[in-house]
Amino acid sequence: QVQLQQWGAGLLKPSETLSLTCAVYGGSFSAYYWGWIRQPPGKGLEWIGEVNHSGSTNYNPSLKSRVTISVDTSKSQFFLKLSSVTAADTAVYYCASSRGYSGTWYYRFDHWGQGSLVTVSA
Protein backbone atom coordinates (compact mmCIF):
# COMPACT_ATOMS: atom_id res chain seq x y z
CA GLN A 1 0.00 0.00 0.00
CA VAL A 2 1.72 3.15 -1.23
CA GLN A 3 0.95 6.33 0.69
CA LEU A 4 2.22 9.84 0.05
CA GLN A 5 2.44 12.63 2.60
CA GLN A 6 3.44 16.13 1.59
CA TRP A 7 4.32 19.35 3.33
CA GLY A 8 5.83 22.78 2.77
CA ALA A 9 5.36 26.51 3.20
CA GLY A 10 1.84 27.68 2.45
CA LEU A 11 2.29 31.45 2.06
CA LEU A 12 4.89 33.08 -0.14
CA LYS A 13 5.64 36.56 -1.38
CA PRO A 14 6.16 37.29 -5.09
CA SER A 15 9.67 36.39 -6.32
CA GLU A 16 10.23 33.83 -3.54
CA THR A 17 10.86 30.12 -4.13
CA LEU A 18 8.17 27.54 -3.48
CA SER A 19 9.47 24.40 -1.74
CA LEU A 20 7.48 21.24 -1.10
CA THR A 21 8.44 17.77 0.12
CA CYS A 22 6.64 14.49 -0.51
CA ALA A 23 7.40 11.38 1.52
CA VAL A 24 6.55 7.92 0.18
CA TYR A 25 5.52 5.12 2.51
CA GLY A 26 5.16 1.51 1.40
CA GLY A 27 5.86 0.02 -2.00
CA SER A 28 9.15 0.15 -3.86
CA PHE A 29 10.42 3.70 -4.28
CA SER A 30 12.52 2.73 -7.29
CA ALA A 31 9.59 1.15 -9.12
CA TYR A 32 7.93 4.51 -9.83
CA TYR A 33 8.41 7.92 -11.28
CA TRP A 34 7.27 10.60 -8.82
CA GLY A 35 5.62 13.78 -9.93
CA TRP A 36 3.93 17.05 -9.05
CA ILE A 37 0.60 18.38 -10.31
CA ARG A 38 -1.03 21.66 -9.43
CA GLN A 39 -4.56 23.04 -9.46
CA PRO A 40 -5.31 26.78 -9.23
CA PRO A 41 -8.42 27.59 -7.19
CA GLY A 42 -11.54 26.58 -9.13
CA LYS A 43 -9.54 25.41 -12.13
CA GLY A 44 -8.20 22.22 -13.70
CA LEU A 45 -5.09 20.10 -13.26
CA GLU A 46 -1.65 20.96 -14.62
CA TRP A 47 1.27 18.52 -14.66
CA ILE A 48 4.49 20.12 -13.43
CA GLY A 49 7.11 17.40 -13.75
CA GLU A 50 8.46 14.07 -12.54
CA VAL A 51 11.59 12.39 -11.24
CA ASN A 52 12.75 8.81 -10.86
CA HIS A 53 14.88 7.23 -8.14
CA SER A 54 18.11 7.97 -10.01
CA GLY A 55 17.23 11.66 -10.37
CA SER A 56 16.23 11.62 -14.02
CA THR A 57 13.64 14.35 -14.58
CA ASN A 58 11.00 15.49 -17.06
CA TYR A 59 9.34 18.89 -16.84
CA ASN A 60 6.38 20.66 -18.35
CA PRO A 61 7.88 23.03 -20.95
CA SER A 62 5.63 25.82 -19.69
CA LEU A 63 7.36 25.74 -16.27
CA LYS A 64 10.73 24.23 -17.09
CA SER A 65 12.76 27.40 -16.60
CA ARG A 66 11.60 27.76 -12.99
CA VAL A 67 11.16 24.16 -11.78
CA THR A 68 13.52 21.75 -10.07
CA ILE A 69 12.38 18.32 -8.92
CA SER A 70 14.85 16.23 -6.95
CA VAL A 71 14.90 13.03 -4.94
CA ASP A 72 16.41 11.56 -1.77
CA THR A 73 16.12 7.81 -2.10
CA SER A 74 17.58 7.21 1.38
CA LYS A 75 14.47 8.85 2.84
CA SER A 76 12.02 7.87 0.05
CA GLN A 77 11.31 11.53 -0.49
CA PHE A 78 11.11 13.83 -3.47
CA PHE A 79 10.99 17.59 -3.68
CA LEU A 80 9.59 20.46 -5.71
CA LYS A 81 11.17 23.87 -6.03
CA LEU A 82 9.52 26.57 -8.13
CA SER A 83 11.41 29.84 -8.31
CA SER A 84 10.28 33.43 -8.84
CA VAL A 85 6.67 32.75 -7.92
CA THR A 86 3.86 35.13 -8.77
CA ALA A 87 0.16 35.21 -7.91
CA ALA A 88 -0.42 32.95 -10.94
CA ASP A 89 1.38 30.16 -9.06
CA THR A 90 -1.26 30.17 -6.31
CA ALA A 91 -2.67 26.64 -6.35
CA VAL A 92 -3.09 23.38 -4.54
CA TYR A 93 0.02 21.32 -5.29
CA TYR A 94 -0.24 17.53 -5.31
CA CYS A 95 2.50 14.93 -5.33
CA ALA A 96 1.69 11.65 -7.06
CA SER A 97 3.19 8.58 -8.66
CA SER A 98 3.21 9.30 -12.40
CA ARG A 99 4.30 5.94 -13.78
CA GLY A 100 5.14 2.56 -12.36
CA TYR A 101 6.97 -0.57 -13.34
CA SER A 102 5.48 -4.05 -13.08
CA GLY A 103 7.33 -5.98 -15.75
CA THR A 104 6.61 -3.13 -18.11
CA TRP A 105 6.06 0.56 -17.57
CA TYR A 106 2.54 1.82 -17.05
CA TYR A 107 1.46 5.45 -17.03
CA ARG A 108 -1.14 6.71 -14.60
CA PHE A 109 -1.36 8.83 -11.45
CA ASP A 110 -2.50 6.09 -9.10
CA HIS A 111 -1.15 7.29 -5.74
CA TRP A 112 -1.66 10.87 -4.55
CA GLY A 113 -0.66 13.05 -1.65
CA GLN A 114 -3.25 15.03 0.25
CA GLY A 115 -2.46 18.33 -1.48
CA SER A 116 -0.85 21.53 -0.23
CA LEU A 117 -2.37 24.96 -0.77
CA VAL A 118 0.30 27.48 -1.67
CA THR A 119 -0.75 31.12 -1.78
CA VAL A 120 1.43 33.83 -3.30
CA SER A 121 0.57 37.29 -2.03
CA ALA A 122 2.43 40.47 -1.25
Add this chain to the structure above:
Amino acid sequence: DIQMTQSPSSLSASVGDRVTITCQASQDISNYLNWYQQKPGKAPKLLIYDASNLETGVPSRFSGSGSGTHFTFTISSLQPEDIATYYCQQYDNVVPYTFGQGTKLDIK
Protein backbone atom coordinates in the same frame (compact mmCIF):
# COMPACT_ATOMS: atom_id res chain seq x y z
CA ASP B 1 1.50 19.49 -26.50
CA ILE B 2 -1.55 17.31 -26.99
CA GLN B 3 -4.75 19.16 -26.11
CA MET B 4 -7.62 17.34 -24.45
CA THR B 5 -11.13 18.73 -24.82
CA GLN B 6 -13.85 17.43 -22.52
CA SER B 7 -17.56 17.89 -22.94
CA PRO B 8 -19.77 18.93 -21.40
CA SER B 9 -18.02 21.21 -18.91
CA SER B 10 -20.89 20.69 -16.48
CA LEU B 11 -23.75 18.26 -16.23
CA SER B 12 -26.82 17.74 -14.03
CA ALA B 13 -28.43 14.33 -13.83
CA SER B 14 -30.81 12.38 -11.62
CA VAL B 15 -29.96 9.41 -9.43
CA GLY B 16 -30.14 6.28 -11.57
CA ASP B 17 -29.44 8.12 -14.83
CA ARG B 18 -26.85 6.98 -17.34
CA VAL B 19 -24.19 9.69 -17.61
CA THR B 20 -21.71 10.08 -20.45
CA ILE B 21 -18.69 12.38 -20.71
CA THR B 22 -16.55 12.67 -23.81
CA CYS B 23 -12.89 13.57 -24.25
CA GLN B 24 -11.38 14.54 -27.59
CA ALA B 25 -7.62 14.50 -28.20
CA SER B 26 -5.94 16.92 -30.61
CA GLN B 27 -4.10 13.99 -32.21
CA ASP B 28 -4.18 10.20 -32.21
CA ILE B 29 -3.23 8.93 -28.74
CA SER B 30 -4.16 5.26 -29.26
CA ASN B 31 -5.60 4.11 -25.90
CA TYR B 32 -3.21 6.19 -23.79
CA LEU B 33 -5.95 7.79 -21.72
CA ASN B 34 -6.93 7.74 -18.05
CA TRP B 35 -9.99 9.04 -16.18
CA TYR B 36 -10.05 10.54 -12.68
CA GLN B 37 -12.73 11.56 -10.18
CA GLN B 38 -12.13 14.53 -7.90
CA LYS B 39 -14.40 15.40 -4.99
CA PRO B 40 -14.24 18.87 -3.40
CA GLY B 41 -11.15 19.37 -1.27
CA LYS B 42 -9.73 15.97 -2.18
CA ALA B 43 -7.00 14.68 -4.46
CA PRO B 44 -8.09 13.12 -7.74
CA LYS B 45 -8.72 9.39 -7.75
CA LEU B 46 -7.89 7.10 -10.67
CA LEU B 47 -10.98 5.32 -12.00
CA ILE B 48 -10.11 4.09 -15.50
CA TYR B 49 -6.70 3.49 -17.08
CA ASP B 50 -5.66 2.74 -20.65
CA ALA B 51 -9.05 4.00 -21.84
CA SER B 52 -11.14 1.05 -20.69
CA ASN B 53 -9.58 -0.73 -17.71
CA LEU B 54 -11.28 -0.36 -14.33
CA GLU B 55 -8.91 0.41 -11.48
CA THR B 56 -9.03 -2.12 -8.63
CA GLY B 57 -11.78 -1.34 -6.15
CA VAL B 58 -13.71 1.02 -8.43
CA PRO B 59 -17.42 0.17 -8.81
CA SER B 60 -18.41 -1.52 -12.05
CA ARG B 61 -20.95 1.21 -12.88
CA PHE B 62 -17.97 3.21 -14.13
CA SER B 63 -16.62 2.38 -17.58
CA GLY B 64 -14.53 3.86 -20.37
CA SER B 65 -14.15 3.29 -24.08
CA GLY B 66 -12.56 4.73 -27.19
CA SER B 67 -9.26 4.96 -28.99
CA GLY B 68 -7.48 7.32 -31.32
CA THR B 69 -8.92 10.78 -30.69
CA HIS B 70 -12.38 10.12 -29.24
CA PHE B 71 -13.04 8.69 -25.78
CA THR B 72 -16.11 8.17 -23.63
CA PHE B 73 -16.56 7.82 -19.87
CA THR B 74 -19.86 6.39 -18.62
CA ILE B 75 -21.61 5.99 -15.29
CA SER B 76 -24.31 3.40 -15.91
CA SER B 77 -26.52 4.36 -12.97
CA LEU B 78 -25.67 7.60 -11.19
CA GLN B 79 -25.36 7.41 -7.41
CA PRO B 80 -25.34 10.37 -4.98
CA GLU B 81 -21.70 9.68 -4.08
CA ASP B 82 -20.68 10.15 -7.73
CA ILE B 83 -21.05 13.92 -7.46
CA ALA B 84 -17.59 15.17 -8.40
CA THR B 85 -15.52 16.63 -11.19
CA TYR B 86 -14.16 14.17 -13.73
CA TYR B 87 -10.96 14.60 -15.72
CA CYS B 88 -9.42 12.77 -18.64
CA GLN B 89 -5.63 12.64 -18.99
CA GLN B 90 -3.42 11.53 -21.87
CA TYR B 91 0.10 10.10 -21.84
CA ASP B 92 0.93 9.59 -25.51
CA ASN B 93 4.61 10.41 -26.11
CA VAL B 94 4.75 10.17 -22.31
CA VAL B 95 5.47 13.82 -21.41
CA PRO B 96 4.07 16.35 -21.02
CA TYR B 97 1.02 14.65 -19.58
CA THR B 98 -2.07 16.78 -20.15
CA PHE B 99 -5.55 16.83 -18.66
CA GLY B 100 -8.93 17.78 -19.98
CA GLN B 101 -10.50 20.86 -18.43
CA GLY B 102 -12.88 18.76 -16.33
CA THR B 103 -16.60 17.97 -16.21
CA LYS B 104 -18.49 18.98 -13.08
CA LEU B 105 -21.30 16.56 -12.34
CA ASP B 106 -24.10 17.28 -9.91
CA ILE B 107 -27.50 15.91 -8.99
CA LYS B 108 -30.59 17.36 -10.62
